[in-house]
Amino acid sequence: MVNLNSISIIPIIISGVIFFSFVYLVIITERQSKAREKLQRSLEKLKKAYDDLDEQAKIIVKKDLELNKTQEDLDKKLNSLYTLHKLSKAISTTFDTEKLFAQIDKSFISELGFDKGLFILTGAQGQKLSLPVTVGYSQETLEKIKEVLKKKDVLSRIHQPLLVDKSLSYDSLNKELLETFALASLCAVPIISQEAALGLIILGNDLPYAQVTEGDLEILSILAGQIASGLENARLYEELWNSHQDLEKRVMQRTRELELANEKLTKLDKIKSDFVSAVSHELRTPLTSIKGYASILMAGKLGEIPESVKERLEKVNKHSDSLVKLVNDLLDISRIERGKIGMKLEELGLKEIIDEVVDIITPQAKEKKIQLSVDAPKEIPLCLADRVQLGRVFTNLLGNAIKFTPEKGKIAISVKENEDHFNIEVRDSGIGIAEENLANIFEEFYRVDNAVNQKVKGTGLGLSLVKRIVEAHKGRIWVESKLGEGTKFSFTIPKA
Amino acid sequence: MPTSVGVGTSESSDAFQAGKEAAKIACNRAKEDFLDLFIVFASGKFEQPKLLQGIKSVCSGATIVGCSSAGEITGEGSAKNSVAVMGLKSERLRFATGLGCGLSQDARSAGQRCAKQALAEKINNRQVFIMLPDGLTEHGSDVIRGIQEVLGTSFPIVGGSAGDDYLFKKTYQYYHDSVFSDSVVGILLGGDISVGIGIRHGWHAIGKAHEVTQASGNTLNKVDGKEAIKIYEDYFAEEAEDLRKSQWAKVSTIYPLGMSIPDEEELLIRYASKATADGSLVCAADVPQGSQVRLMIADKEGVLNAAKEATLKAKEGIKDAEIKAVIVFDSIARKRVLGRDSVKEIEVIKKTLAMGAPIIGFYSYGEQAPLRAERYIGKSYFHNETIVVMCIAEHKK
Numbered sequence: 001m002v003n004l005n006s007i008s009i010i011p012i013i014i015s016g017v018i019f020f021s022f023v024y025l026v027i028i029t030e031r032q033s034k035a036r037e038k039l040q041r042s043l044e045k046l047k048k049a050y051d052d053l054d055e056q057a058k059i060i061v062k063k064d065l066e067l068n069k070t071q072e073d074l075d076k077k078l079n080s081l082y083t084l085h086k087l088s089k090a091i092s093t094t095f096d097t098e099k100l101f102a103q104i105d106k107s108f109i110s111e112l113g114f115d116k117g118l119f120i121l122t123g124a125q126g127q128k129l130s131l132p133v134t135v136g137y138s139q140e141t142l143e144k145i146k147e148v149l150k151k152k153d154v155l156s157r158i159h160q161p162l163l164v165d166k167s168l169s170y171d172s173l174n175k176e177l178l179e180t181f182a183l184a185s186l187c188a189v190p191i192i193s194q195e196a197a198l199g200l201i202i203l204g205n206d207l208p209y210a211q212v213t214e215g216d217l218e219i220l221s222i223l224a225g226q227i228a229s230g231l232e233n234a235r236l237y238e239e240l241w242n243s244h245q246d247l248e249k250r251v252m253q254r255t256r257e258l259e260l261a262n263e264k265l266t267k268l269d270k271i272k273s274d275f276v277s278a279v280s281h282e283l284r285t286p287l288t289s290i291k292g293y294a295s296i297l298m299a300g301k302l303g304e305i306p307e308s309v310k311e312r313l314e315k316v317n318k319h320s321d322s323l324v325k326l327v328n329d330l331l332d333i334s335r336i337e338r339g340k341i342g343m344k345l346e347e348l349g350l351k352e353i354i355d356e357v358v359d360i361i362t363p364q365a366k367e368k369k370i371q372l373s374v375d376a377p378k379e380i381p382l383c384l385a386d387r388v389q390l391g392r393v394f395t396n397l398l399g400n401a402i403k404f405t406p407e408k409g410k411i412a413i414s415v416k417e418n419e420d421h422f423n424i425e426v427r428d429s430g431i432g433i434a435e436e437n438l439a440n441i442f443e444e445f446y447r448v449d450n451a452v453n454q455k456v457k458g459t460g461l462g463l464s465l466v467k468r469i470v471e472a473h474k475g476r477i478w479v480e481s482k483l484g485e486g487t488k489f490s491f492t493i494p495k496a
Numbered sequence: 497m498p499t500s501v502g503v504g505t506s507e508s509s510d511a512f513q514a515g516k517e518a519a520k521i522a523c524n525r526a527k528e529d530f531l532d533l534f535i536v537f538a539s540g541k542f543e544q545p546k547l548l549q550g551i552k553s554v555c556s557g558a559t560i561v562g563c564s565s566a567g568e569i570t571g572e573g574s575a576k577n578s579v580a581v582m583g584l585k586s587e588r589l590r591f592a593t594g595l596g597c598g599l600s601q602d603a604r605s606a607g608q609r610c611a612k613q614a615l616a617e618k619i620n621n622r623q624v625f626i627m628l629p630d631g632l633t634e635h636g637s638d639v640i641r642g643i644q645e646v647l648g649t650s651f652p653i654v655g656g657s658a659g660d661d662y663l664f665k666k667t668y669q670y671y672h673d674s675v676f677s678d679s680v681v682g683i684l685l686g687g688d689i690s691v692g693i694g695i696r697h698g699w700h701a702i703g704k705a706h707e708v709t710q711a712s713g714n715t716l717n718k719v720d721g722k723e724a725i726k727i728y729e730d731y732f733a734e735e736a737e738d739l740r741k742s743q744w745a746k747v748s749t750i751y752p753l754g755m756s757i758p759d760e761e762e763l764l765i766r767y768a769s770k771a772t773a774d775g776s777l778v779c780a781a782d783v784p785q786g787s788q789v790r791l792m793i794a795d796k797e798g799v800l801n802a803a804k805e806a807t808l809k810a811k812e813g814i815k816d817a818e819i820k821a822v823i824v825f826d827s828i829a830r831k832r833v834l835g836r837d838s839v840k841e842i843e844v845i846k847k848t849l850a851m852g853a854p855i856i857g858f859y860s861y862g863e864q865a866p867l868r869a870e871r872y873i874g875k876s877y878f879h880n881e882t883i884v885v886m887c888i889a890e891h892k893k
Binding site for chain 2: 058062064068079
């Protein structure tokens with residue numbers, strides 16, 4: 001029984017153990033799977049976080065790229081502005097376009113951030129094509145570019161700053177520009193002054209990664225503006241300079257002409273003086289003989305002569321006298337002119353000289369009932385003059401005054417003292433001189449065409465002689481007159 | 497007699513004159529009538545042979561090594577369209593040069609030839625090999641590999657890839673009197689000197705790591721099973737076509753890929769010079785299949801800080817020896833990121849050096865240096881977007 005019992009119990013125990021083991025296993029497995037699930041969830045969370053982080057990394061990278069680009073643009077702009085500032089200082093100090101473009105060299109272009117480029121100038125009317133700045137091109141390429149520019153009118157098609165890049169819109173003009181100038185990307189900026197398009201700036205890069213930017217275009221627009229105003233200033237300056245040069249040239253030419261004319265006149269004048277002098281000498285000798293023989297005849301030293309002959313001989317004598325006077329005057333003029341007669345300057349009382357002449361002239365005045373007055377300060381200082389020559393001045397002026405003043409007229413002499421000279425006036429109430437003749441009356445042999453002169457003969461040398469004497473005293477003589485009212489001669493004589 | 501070093505530059509437009517002028521200045525600064533070795537970096541715009549003739553006219557018989565660049569660096573700052581030369585004369589410094597031509601045919605054997613030639617001259621206490629390969633080659637890693645096969649994988653190799661003023665058309669390598677392209681020029685330095693090398697890029701990884709699922713050599717075909725260019729499409733939310741057309745160079749320079757290297761902590765930068773029509777990215781050096789790549793991002797501060805750290809590392813390397821000359825290989829990408837502040841990078845180097853040793857360098861299309869610069873032992877790699885600072889120092893006796 002016991003055995004049986006014990007035997008029957010074993011399977012029960014075994015099945016119990018199995019059962020409980022199974023239950024335990026189920027519980028364990030359950031727990032494990034829960035843990036695994038948890039782990040799985042954590043893992044997924046972690047993976048998500050990792051992916052999130054990677055996503056964030058992408059955002060950072062994108063932002064960083066933007067930042068880098070901004071930084072690069074900023075750096076470039078700063079560099080460019082600094083470079084531009086240097087150039088504008090240079091531009092404002094020169095009016096010379098060659099010097100202006102000499103500033104824009106390879107280092108300038110590379111500081112602006114470009115590899116290659118050129119500046120094209122067309123002149124205001126587009127007539128002259130020149131390339132004042134070229135960087136990075138061989139001579140051969142430049143010739144080719146010039147050919148293209150001449151053939152195809154590229155310049156007139158660009159009216160505003162243009163950014164050309166293979167990755168941007170790629171129309172026919174853009175393609176043409178990139179090909180013509182052998183660049184991967186470029187800026188084309190026209191140089192425009194107030195009046196006209198003067199040229200074009202082409203700057204760009206060979207390398208695909210160093211593309212030109214909007215910022216470059218802005219900088220180049222400023223540069224183009226500066227160059228335009230620099231060119232305009234240079235042009236205005238050149239115009240001014242040219243007209244100045246022209247004026248100077250004309251003045252020089254005119255001066256030369258005048259010099260030549262003056263030389264010619266001086267020469268002529270000398271010939272004239274020499275002639276007059278020579279002729280006068282040749283005339284004086286025979287005149288003296290004529291006068292001598294006439295006197296001998298008149299004195300009856302060669303026998304009595306009839307009255308009628310005597311009368312003729314007196315005329316010969318009188319005409320000889322006036323001829324001698326004429327010759328003497330002429331000689332004097334030419335001598336004074338050539339400085340051959342030195343003024344014998346001495347301290348003289350002006351009043352005495354005037355009185356002496358007035359004494360001589362008074363009979364003539366009385367004959368025409370002319371009132372002659374002298375107005376001079378009682379106490380006047382001495383003047384510095386040649387007694388004989390100053391006498392001639394008064395004799396001539398008063399002689400003229402009496403000649404041209406009608407009967408019962410007036411002649412007044414006045415003397416005024418000035419700081420270093422006397423001012424002397426001889427005024428008459430005569431027929432006066434027409435305005436158009438005033439300028440010529442001091443010329444030799446000039447005789448005003450009027451009724452008096454037609455009647456009374458004269459040499460036309462009197463006033464000319466007067467003028468020369470006054471001037472030889474370092475004085476001045478001038479005339480004021482009105483037809484029918486009278487004439488006033490004024491002259492100055494220095495004080496002692 | 498201690499080592500004499502002088503740096504000279506010229507911006508003369510006449511190539512012969514420029515070379516002559518720079519060499520003369522270098523001699524004056526070094527206070528020597530003749531210098532044995534000239535390291536030359538110059539713009540490709542010069543008539544290259546005339547440039548070398550100009551230098552030779554001052555010191556005929558001197559050894560010349562160098563290459564064309566995308567900007568020249570000296571202690572006075574950086575310049576474009578110029579020539580910079582460093583002239584050296586020393587009884588302690590020993591050097592040997594090598595040349596390998598035809599990178600486009602077989603870069604690896606060109607590298608081997610270059611190293612072998614330099615190694616042929618027996619130089620005691622070999623310290624560093626400076627390589628100057630053509631910057632337009634797509635086989636940068638192969639060149640290093642070739643050189644390493646001759647000099648050993650842990651021998652320090654530094655260098656910069658020749659540039660051509662951002663034209664990406666033709667670069668030049670200078671070897672003695674001659675000018676080459678598609679070549680690598682090398683110079684092995686040794687003797688009684690100390691060399692310190694520092695290298696940093698300062699870029700940070702951003703976003704997920706992506707697995708290179710298909711690649712061959714320097715061409716990255718598939719990433720995460722998709723076309724490689726997808727990475728850029730994703731992050732910049734632009735169509736591949738637009739990226740390629742408008743701003744590829746900019747995007748791939750500023751945001752290169754970072755590649756993880758076995759046993760190395762720092763990511764190696766790979767600049768994808770080309771994005772092909774089938775969506776592959778052509779890099780300047782190898783990107784092995786299976787490696788993880790990440791998009792890299794930079795900021796000015798990080799870039800400047802990297803220059804500082806690289807200089808500090810180079811300084812540590814020479815311990816208490818006196819720095820006689822500093823050579824800098826600086827990526828054009830850094831100049832691009834820094835923009836107007838690129839001059840600050842040179843200032844940072846000078847400030848960190850805290851001494852007036854002559855500096856020469858250039859903006860390069862690629863850089864070569866050991867990744868881990870401590871004690872400058874470690875395998876050299878081909879880098880992009882990186883700055884390499886190398887100090888040549890002399891123990892005071």
